[in-house]
Amino acid sequence: MEKDYRSIASIMKALSDPTRLKIIDLLSDGEQCACNMLENFSITQPTLSYHMKMLTESGLVRARKDGIWMKYSIDQEKLDEVVSFFQQTRRTNVKNAVDKNCCVKKAVK
């Protein structure tokens, strides 16, 4: 239970940076090489490399070496893990009402 939160949190952490969100957006058009991606940013090559490492270590992005180049693509299954977590959240959210007496006992005592 706790562990599940932790694993989703680490994926979310990988997505909690604007540069990496833009990378994900770029990759949603299909596989891309690092050098082409770099042109879309005003960051240095080591910084892009760092972000790609974050994304691949999170499992959200797959990396493969093609000769001299690195090609990256989205791992849709991993992305779906996140989506289904939030959809679960929504499902239960609908049914229940507020417990208006949630704290009364403790306060009275």
Add this chain to the structure above:
Amino acid sequence: MEKDYRSIASIMKALSDPTRLKIIDLLSDGEQCACNMLENFSITQPTLSYHMKMLTESGLVRARKDGIWMKYSIDQEKLDEVVSFFQQTRRTNVKNAVDKNCCVKKAVK
């Protein structure tokens, strides 16, 4: 464009902590007061207060004062922003193929 990534990234950041994900999960059952939530964690009251501030400032959670208690609930619209980002990503992801010659020109020269 950049700004959009930044605003989504800040929502993602609010969701990139296991404690806060558990809070979201708890709130998915409906509105909860802080004191009841605290029982589900092994953190101190100030730490919970800190996390609730993160969540409310991100817009994901609404807060209202009910006498002596704070009651929190999910703002589903804001949470849906996250899901729809993932769905956008997925939509475009399907259609395109890999550009196998992405870097050839530069390397040849």
Add this chain to the structure above:
DNA sequence: ATAATATATTGATAATTATCTATATGTATA
């Protein structure tokens, strides 16, 4: 083997984060 190109790693740094203890603020009750 050398040179050129693409990417990764290292080391440094400034900024941010999650956590605690101690204290302050706000609200209801005796």
Add this chain to the structure above:
DNA sequence: TATACATATAGATAATTATCAATATATTAT
């Protein structure tokens, strides 16, 4: 008004993060 309770804020700290310049590694072409 004084007390008790719920929550927030302040201040401190250890850990993590995003970034860069410099350098290393890997791959291909000459």
